[in-house]
Amino acid sequence: DVKVTQSSRYLVKRTGEKVFLECVQDMDHENMFWYRQDPGLGLRLIYFSYDVKMKEKGDIPEGYSVSREKKERFSLILESASTNQTSMYLCASRFSGTDGNYGYTFGSGTRLTVV
Amino acid sequence: AQTVTQSQPEMSVQEAETVTLSCTYDTSESDYYLFWYKQPPSRQMILVIRQEAYKQQNATENRFSVNFQKAAKSFSLKISDSQLGDAAMYFCAYKSGNTPLVFGKGTRLSVIA
Secondary structure, eight states: OOOEEESOSEEEEOTTOOEEEOEEESSOOSEEEEEEEETTTEEEEEEEESSTTOOEEOSOOTTEEEEEEETTEEEEEESSOOGGGOEEEEEEEEOSSGGGGGOOEEOOOEEEEEO | OOEEEOOOSEEEEETTSOEEEOOEEEOSOSSOEEEEEEEOTTOOOEEEEEEETTOOSOOEETTEEEEEETTTTEEEEEEOSOOGGGOEEEEEEEEOTTOOOEEOOOEEEEEEO
């Protein structure tokens, strides 16, 4: 069964810490995405990557960065965590071709709490 | 920028009844895709149904069907014979070209036994 795996289901970090959220897919997908999910706000795009070493800003990139050194792994980095970054983080991937029009495959999410 | 609007934050339905979730979107594109995703308490996003804008026929997947009105930019989801397992957050999403999916804010569906 194909998978997008997020390394942590729950995470608690302190304000000011550098936080890494890891996402790995085993489907050889070119495109990967990080979304943030908050009640009443839906899913908002933070960053995405269409290929290795490539990254694009989404709608809310402030306070975040990403790394894509290998095709299967897309990391979201909170350089200095703040309480307003407490949220659910969802990773997704898809093929870049027309098969990608069948939607994304999502991970199970990381619920991050910054205290 | 494209936007997706789900005007119903919460809905409820009796088991075995039918419910319709609303979604409207704004775009100037003529070729695009629309999706409904389900997110149960497990948090795993599951693709429920998709619709290509160039197809006039409404998509159907078992108990799930859509009412796609391109001119009105409306894409509602109908769930027939609702089951307890249908209780979840439902997200409408839009995609055109190579741009990322744009999501609505979601509708929380409760199913009453």
